Amino acid sequence: MIGDSNSPVLGGNIQVANTSTSDIDFVIGFYMPVTQQDAGSYDWAGSISLALTGIDASLSSLIDTPVWSAGIDDIELGTLLSDPFEMGFSGTGNQSIQEAISSLIDWNGDSGMLSIGLAFNLSAGDTAVFGTSLGFIPSPGAICLLAITMIGGRSRRRSACPA
Numbered sequence: 001m002i003g004d005s006n007s008p009v010l011g012g013n014i015q016v017a018n019t020s021t022s023d024i025d026f027v028i029g030f031y032m033p034v035t036q037q038d039a040g041s042y043d044w045a046g047s048i049s050l051a052l053t054g055i056d057a058s059l060s061s062l063i064d065t066p067v068w069s070a071g072i073d074d075i076e077l078g079t080l081l082s083d084p085f086e087m088g089f090s091g092t093g094n095q096s097i098q099e100a101i102s103s104l105i106d107w108n109g110d111s112g113m114l115s116i117g118l119a120f121n122l123s124a125g126d127t128a129v130f131g132t133s134l135g136f137i138p139s140p141g142a143i144c145l146l147a148i149t150m151i152g153g154r155s156r157r158r159s160a161c162p163a
Contacts, residue, residue: 001116003032008072008114011133018122025062028118034072039109043137045102046070046116048080050087052095054126058088065119068099070134073112077134078103088123102137 001012010032018024048068052059061067067081080099089095116134 001030005035008034009135010114013131015129017127021124023123025121030116032114034114036111037109046134047100049098049131051129055092057126058123060121061085062119067120069117071115
């Protein structure tokens with residue numbers, strides 16, 4: 001997992017292989033410190049992609065727990081692949097699913113911890129690969145300012161070149 005505590009953004013890929021002869025419950029958490037931001041309303045978005053491979057494979061949510069959850073400090077931002085969730089197949093093969101979520105949060109801007117949690121049961125001898133992301137979306141004004149800065153920087157570089 002990689003992230004940027006100034007944005008804040010957290011995401012990456014993780015592969016989990018159950019090499020045992022029994023089904024196993026996995027609970028995995030990723031945490032990243034977030035620097036102080038201005039208090040206000042923030043748009044955020046999160047996503048998960050999941051690929052399951054193996055023989056007679058299954059992956060399911062744990063009781064009363066979503067497969068994917070995200071938060072900042074004690075504030076739950078959202079959940080995906082909510083309980084009861086199950087995917088699987090008979091024989092040799094693979095199966096995949098993707099979900100995304102976005103919303104608005106009123107946040108005090110204090111520094112804290114951005115988190116993504118994964119909780120699931122994986123069948124014996126099978127593998128799950130997760131791709132996940134969570135991030136605050138810059139306001140339209142911030143995106144315009146970034147674009148203007150980039151255009152301004154490009155024109156300065158061109159004018160600095162000898163003719």
